[in-house]
Amino acid sequence: MNISILSxxxxxxTDFLAVSMIGKAVEDxxxxxxLINIRDYAHDKHKTTDDYPYGGGPGMIMKPExxxxxxxxxxxDREIPVIYFTPQGRLLHQSIIxxxxxxxxxxxxxxxxxxxxxxxxxLLITDxxxxxxxxxSGGELPAMIFVDAVTRLLPGVLNDLESALSDSHQTGLLxxxxxxxxxxxxxxxxxxxLLSGNHEKIASWRRQKALEITRKNxxxxxxxx
Ligand SMILES: C[S@@+](CC[C@H](N)C(=O)[O-])C[C@H]1O[C@@H](n2cnc3c(N)ncnc32)[C@H](O)[C@@H]1O
Numbered sequence: 001m002n003i004s005i006l007s008x009x010x011x012x013x014t015d016f017l018a019v020s021m022i023g024k025a026v027e028d029x030x031x032x033x034x035l036i037n038i039r040d041y042a043h044d045k046h047k048t049t050d051d052y053p054y055g056g057g058p059g060m061i062m063k064p065e066x067x068x069x070x071x072x073x074x075x076x077d078r079e080i081p082v083i084y085f086t087p088q089g090r091l092l093h094q095s096i097i098x099x100x101x102x103x104x105x106x107x108x109x110x111x112x113x114x115x116x117x118x119x120x121x122x123l124l125i126t127d128x129x130x131x132x133x134x135x136x137s138g139g140e141l142p143a144m145i146f147v148d149a150v151t152r153l154l155p156g157v158l159n160d161l162e163s164a165l166s167d168s169h170q171t172g173l174l175x176x177x178x179x180x181x182x183x184x185x186x187x188x189x190x191x192x193x194l195l196s197g198n199h200e201k202i203a204s205w206r207r208q209k210a211l212e213i214t215r216k217n218x219x220x221x222x223x224x225x
Pocket of ligand 1: 129
């Protein structure tokens with residue numbers, strides 16, 4: 001998968017792309033990330049990418065020309081999804097990540113300041129995604145969250161893709177409790193069923209616990225159960 005990220009602070013992605021699962025995916029050539037500095041498309045010698053809003057009011061607006069040229073430079077007339085991260089977008093969910101993990105190429109736009117010029121949204125953005133009902137100062141963290149969640153679903157990235165497919169939200173439920181050695185820690189024993197070797201009983205126990213945790217923490221997820 002090839003992901004182009006447009007930002008006025010592309011440097012914040014350097015460590016993120018170099019370590020752990022993402023670093024390995026990049027090293028193995030499963031993920032290619034093209035970091036694009038929007039300022040490189042600014043028209044003046046001060047590399048200005050924002051301006052005052054028409055109609056007045058607080059905050060600055062990201063100018064349309066650098067954004068337009070940066071996106072078009074990547075697209076080159078090809079049909080590539082262009083995702084803008086914004087608190088006004090549809091709420092990010094595992095199903096959205098699953099769908100985008102099938103793509104071969106994506107463009108991610110990180111906003112800053114008060115807003116980007118609306119004409120970029122009208123002309124070039126194909127999807128608007130929010131990572132939650134709160135406001136951050138920029139779209140870089142949402143872009144990292146998106147890239148991380150998509151990358152772990154790409155074939156060859158995780159040793160055991162089955163593990164990712166049984167995580168919270170993939171099944172519609174939250175995950176269940178997990179234990180490893182030792183069998184007793186600080187007086188708390190691993191539930192007997194997990195030591196029983198009976199796979200049917202273990203699966204049933206895990207589903208029961210997943211249901212209990214979901215009912216307690218996210219009853220909204222159970223409305224269709
Ligand atoms: C200060 S915010 C702008 C908020 C905007 N004025 C509004 O009311 O919706 C600056 C940028 O941060 C990013 N951002 C902030 N919160 C976000 C969220 N919850 N989800 C996705 N992106 C977010 C967006 O790229 C946004 O353009």
